[in-house]
Amino acid sequence: MRSETSIRLMQGNEACAEGAVAAGMRFFAGYPITPSTEIAEHLAAILPKVGGKFIQMEDEIASISAVIGASLTGAKSMTATSGPGFSLKQESIGFAAIAEVPCVIVNVMRVGPSTGVPTAPSQADVMQARWGTHGDHPVVVLCPTSVAETYTLIVEAFNISERWRIPVIFLMDEVVGHMREKVEIPDSGKLKIVNRAYPDCEPEDYLPFDADAGDGVVPPMADFGTGYRFHVTGLTHDRTGFPTTKRPEVDALIRRLDSKIDKARQEVTFVDEVLTDDADIVVFAYGITARAGAKAVRDARASGIAAGLLKAKTLWPFPDEYVERIAQKARAIVVPEMNMGQLVHEVERASKGKTKVISLTRVDAEPISPSEILSVLKEV
Template sequence: MAVSVINKGTKPEPEPRVRTGGHFMLGDHACAEGALAAGLDFFGGYPITPSTEIAEHIAVRLPLIGGRFVQMEDELASIAAIIGASAAGARSFTATSGPGFSLMMENIGLAAMMELPVVIADVMRASPSTGLPTMVGQSDVLQARWGSHGDYGIIAYCPSSPQECFDLTIRAFNAADQYRVPVFILMDEVVGHMAERVIIPAAEDIPHTPRKGPRHKPGEEIFLSYAPDADMVPPIAHAGEGYKVHMTGLTHDERGYPALNAPTHNKLVNRLVDKIRLNAADIVMYEEIATEDADTIVISFGCTARSARHAVAEARREGLKCGFLRLITIWPFPEKRIRELIDQGNVKRFIVPEVNLGQIRREVERMTSLPVLRLNHAGGEMPAPKDILELIRS
């Protein structure tokens, strides 16, 4: 559906930004509602299965509450446009899937380097290449972390339900603004196309973390777009606010000016990584069930976690000492918690079911010499609870 920009205020009846109440809602739509509730100003996107419902829903809703929806000519343009809008102060957003996500990679690095907050939903489908456009995959998780060239930090949330699509999208906008980073919502086709009950709270109960702005008026002194506070995140000034900022993807000094030398580069890139790495304790989210005495821990995320939860509950009923760790943030990876679980001394092995050929298993293996059992599918279908249960019993 090609919907162009509709001018502000053309619709007489009031449209609520936050649709408070209980709904039976598609995961994609819940993500869109989360973005709207979080204060979305600008959406630039390009249709791609299985994320298109996010764009369609925002195309209907956003212009009626004073925001702008633009269907761009491709994903290269979509990501560039939302970064530009962010530079002008917008809470900006796009939604895509694997092929489009690949096209966005270069400018994801630009957003990381310019430290312009953007939120990107990637509804994962079976890949590589065009793959299975309408069927599930979870194989973009390493791409989300490492896809653009160079070292930089990002945050990625991985919802397992439509309710989490709503909640984590709000969290994604807040985290993007708090840390001045690109933030991903790594959904998958199953979660995006699943309808479940979604509770949307009252508008005043939606958490909002604003960007840190300049602490002096324009012209009083030179504003430094890249002078970090103790949290390693610099305050930000936007286009049109009078601070005469300069931002570039080149290595730059605190003023934002190109500084093409090794010491500046080393300092800058380390900070881009450290501002996420060293704040991980405040960012990382996970759900844990029955890990206290567990000798087997199933680690899972997204749609696969739904099967895993079921399998772990069944295993417990059978008397097996099995626990469950569900990753809500995939990046930063909950390294600390996994090491703590290992240090408890009960754990003999991990099981990592995922709809890819072992991307998160590799992360877990990096942390332990204990066996990490795999349960992989390349995509098109997700593991059933019985598949995971069989492995727990083994």
């Protein structure tokens, strides 16, 4: 019966794996860790069937390193992990950013710090996702709220990563990762797939980090092993790919890398607004907490409170313009998070003092319930 229909009941982690393959991902290297393990398990089963490679590496650092290497040869590549593994991968995420290697890193958030509560949900890695690796670096962070959204958003993650030659962090949480919902699998022809830009010059003329050969921001990228020989380094480098410490060249590189986010901002920002038009109080939420927010808003409306929901599926770059617009008309923005209050500071910054911002935190390894949010909406 399941083979006759495109509707399947899927776990979030399974949808992540299926969506990645639909996006063209053909190389996965990982080291299993709860609550992300099903992503690796599922890919081990399906990747070989589409001519892809699955490797279980000796640890998380080796996994992200293998992913970077595979991507340099032209394969869309991904790794998946959780808290402790995400910490281990940070240095190499910076390498991917400076060497401009497209890749997707999935982090299914669990309670930390350290080993924490391995089987329980959290949202405490949202700052680490943006600033976990050192130095100014471009990175986009996406965060799904449902199983169906996991499937479509991971495709976007690959598209963004390929288009801008940046690492994209895909932040799930234990609830979204493990829950099962219906997913209508789109026909493969209907998905918008973006691939990296290739050089159109001869191999001997190729300057691997010359953005002017492309759109001025993203240099065209040749596959290793196709005759375009080039040097890849974590040191600051010039257009040839070789190290430089010359002030103007260092400055130009860091500024160009950073400018990717401003240029990409509009096309990588995914935000859903529910009943915000006439809303007096707006809930800003992401991940599983946005589902509690949706229920709380519906219940609040039923009891006469003009509530709305701003659901951020892109966490970084932070959707400033959406929050600022809400701040101009709403009396308050409520920010429920399964952490000690992380994105609430971004909401405050983007609100520019134009509205009251209220933080609701929960860190007992249980998701925030609709009734908790509703009681805050009633108090405001």
